[in-house]
Amino acid sequence: DVKVTQSSRYLVKRTGEKVFLECVQDMDHENMFWYRQDPGLGLRLIYFSYDVKMKEKGDIPEGYSVSREKKERFSLILESASTNQTSMYLCASSLPEPYEQYFGPGTRLTVT
Amino acid sequence: AQSVTQPDIHITVSEGASLELRCNYSYGATPYLFWYVQSPGQGLQLLLKYFSGDTLVQGIKGFEAEFKRSQSSFNLRKPSVHWSDAAEYFCAVGARGYSTLTFGKGTMLLVSP
Numbered sequence: 357d358v359k360v361t362q363s364s365r366y367l368v369k370r371t372g373e374k375v376f377l378e379c380v381q382d383m384d385h386e387n388m389f390w391y392r393q394d395p396g397l398g399l400r401l402i403y404f405s406y407d408v409k410m411k412e413k414g415d416i417p418e419g420y421s422v423s424r425e426k427k428e429r430f431s432l433i434l435e436s437a438s439t440n441q442t443s444m445y446l447c448a449s450s451l452p453e454p455y456e457q458y459f460g461p462g463t464r465l466t467v468t
Numbered sequence: 469a470q471s472v473t474q475p476d477i478h479i480t481v482s483e484g485a486s487l488e489l490r491c492n493y494s495y496g497a498t499p500y501l502f503w504y505v506q507s508p509g510q511g512l513q514l515l516l517k518y519f520s521g522d523t524l525v526q527g528i529k530g531f532e533a534e535f536k537r538s539q540s541s542f543n544l545r546k547p548s549v550h551w552s553d554a555a556e557y558f559c560a561v562g563a564r565g566y567s568t569l570t571f572g573k574g575t576m577l578l579v580s581p
Binding site for chain 2: 360387389396397398399401404406414446448450452453455456457458459460461462464
């Protein structure tokens with residue numbers, strides 16, 4: 357079974373803090389994705405990566421950056437957290453092409 | 469670019485009744501289609517997928533979906549709903565040559581006793 361893990365289930369940070377969300381997958385997938393999920397807005401793609409050190413902007417990259425130094429690990433970085441970044445963050449991985457994505461359990465981030 | 473519409477934000481079904489969740493997509497060529505389920509506070513779990521071939525696909529937990537090209541639809545069905553099926557359901561579409569999926573906004577299923 358594919359397993360995608362995220363470093364925290366719940367996280368509370370203060371405005372202006374630098375925040376790191378970590379995601380690890382164990383199936384040697386080339387693609388990894390970061391989404392945020394908000395009520396009524398569904399899933400919105402922040403960034404994705406199709407290889408180590410390669411990244412592409414998604415629909416809402418502003419205020420976020422990513423890092424992929426190893427194939428199995430994809431990090432989402434909030435350089436200076438703001439209250440409007442309070443959300444559920446979901447990581448996913450997949451093989452190349454639009455094959456099915458496997459999701460982690462999510463990190464619920466609250467910025468106060 | 470692809471797009472996905474799930475017309476129903478909420479649906480309430482009695483336990484034991486049949487279920488159909490609607491999904492319409494927009495894409496010029498043959499799409500790759502997926503249904504996911506999300507229980508409260510959890511990530512998304514794949515229910516089923518369609519890439520090609522038989523237009524009626526079977527998934528986990530007793531779900532099935534039918535691809536209808538003429539109607540640009542991929543509706544999810546279950547003959548008899550259980551209380552544990554209460555969750556949010558997402559339809560997604562992908563395309564050959566693209567790594568990303570486009571998700572619908574989801575349909576929340578409520579199951580009444």
